[in-house]
Structures are given as structure tokens and as C-alpha cells.
Amino acid sequence: MISLSLITKTETRGQEKMNSEQLKKLVLTEISTIKGDVAVAFLNLNDTSDSLLINENENFHAASTMKTPVMIEVYKQDASGKFKLSDSITVHNEFTSIVDGSIFKLDISRDSGDEMYANIGKQLTIKELVYDMITVSGNLSTNILMEIVKAENVTKSMRELGAQKINVLRGVEDIKAYEKGLSNTTTAKDLMIIFENIANYKIVSEDVCRQMIDILLAQKFNNIIPANLPKDVVVAHKTGSIDGIQHDSGIVYLPGGKKYVLVLLSKNLESNVKAIPVLANISKLFYDYIIEKN
Secondary structure (H helix, E strand, O other): OOOHHHHHHHHHOOOOOOOHHHHHHHHHHHHOOOOOEEEEEEEEOOOOOOEEEEOOOOOEEOHHHHHHHHHHHHHHHHHHOOOOOOOEEEOOOOEEOOOOOOEEOOOHHHOOOHHHHHHOOOEEEHHHHHHHHHHOOOHHHHHHHHHHHOHHHHHHHHHHHOOOOOEOOOOOOOHHHHHOOOOOEEOHHHHHHHHHHHHOOOOOOHHHHHHHHHHHHOOOOOOOOOOOOOOOOEEEEEEEEEOOEEEEEEEEEOOOOOEEEEEEEEEOOOOHHHHHHHHHHHHHHHHHHHHHOO
16 A cells, blocks of 8 residues: 555656666765764565665675574574574573673663563573574673674675675673774675675575575654655664664565665764654655656
């Protein structure tokens, strides 16, 4: 069902369909209102010649978007027999810095997955940890999983998918690493490639990709890509945010079979709060474009 706002917007263009050049101009106009740096990667999965890339190769601090590659590596290692998703792991809050091997703990007040801390000392399955890592962006779950799969394996798997610049070096809140500039980084293009592989069932198997998509569909933070879209549109996505950084990345599924990948990255923001609705507006532009196409 097309929303009233979409009908109104279409009518104001005199029934003229938006073309790719008009789309780019509208997106750039929105970006110009953000005090910060923005990258965009869009791929129409029904017609891969239809894409829009803006600053797509620029490096950004990955924030929690790195959790999608971690999930992929977990499922790959499960499929290879290294462990089972049903295996139980003891939840703990002591981790090793990649700088000097010193022990650090995560601060519950800085973790949106704060409910996981009630499970410290208890056992949960690897799959439960993955679900927490993605849906509520749990940092504690992420670091436990990173101990299992290893950062170098995550990056290696992303290279095999065709993502050439993303680097997953460590888990979350390793302050010593952060102070030395050792942070996880990504580009909009690489995240687009990663989600394209998931959407096209190219990672391990169709069943595995469908399982990962189901988890991404359960995302609890929906204030950017899905925010201004109709309720019958579903988004399998992963966000990421820290001070001055606001990201969203995923697959948008429309009724009738249309689907596309959209990645919105931002950094050096004067205000995260002000950037969020603008990024949501950019997402809506891509939806309008796809709806009006064909």
C-alpha cells in the first residue's frame, strides 16, 4: 500500500518518474544539510546495473556495522564444523586488548545490550549470542563471539566475498587499541557487497543466508533506513553509532518482490541527533525511486 506522503510527492512532480540523475541530486541536497561526512551505496537487486555510489570507497569507523561480518563468520565456522550454533558458552566480561594482552571489561552503561550482563556466569548458546549482537547490538555478546571466531578470520572472509577494504581488527571497547588508532573500519561499498551476498544467498547456503536475514529483520533500532518507509516494507539491517558517527546498512524488501541494498554511513558529525532524520529522508528517496521505477 502506497503511503499518502508518497502519493503527494509523486503528484508534485506532475506524475513524472524520478530518474537516477534526479535521485542523485536529491540525495546530494539532503547530504548538504548534514554537518559532517556522508557516504552512500545503493544497489537495485532486481537490476544490478542500477546503483548509486557517493564517497563509496572512503574509510569510516565501522562502529557496530562490523557485527554483520562477525555474524557471517560465525555461520561459516558453524557450517565448517568448528562448532555448532547450539553449543553453549559461558557469558563473561573479561577480554584481552590487542595492544598488550591486558585485561579489560565492558561498561554496561555503554552497551545497548545491557540485559546480557544478567547472564554473566551462565551459559547461552552461540546462536543466542548472535541474536543479541545483531538485534540489540550487544557489545558483550560481540566480544565473546570475537574470541571464538577471531578477527583475522572475519576480515579474511570479507575479502573472499569481494569486500576489499573493510578491516575487522578487534572487538568492542578496547580503549588501548582505540587510542593507538586500531579500530574496525569499513566503506559503504564493502558493506553493500556484503549485504548483496547475503541477499543473493551466496554465503554458505540459501538456508544459512535466510537464517541471517531473519536475525537482521529483528533489528530493534529502526530510526534510519526503515523510519520513513511504509509498514509493509521490511528491512534486514544493522546499525552503528558512536559520538559523531551514525550508520545504517541492509536489505530493503518491498511487497511484490522488489528489493535493494542501501548503506548510509556518516562521520565527523556535529550532531548525531540532527543527522538521523536527514539520513532517514535519504532512505525514503531511494524507496520513492524504486516505487516509481517500472
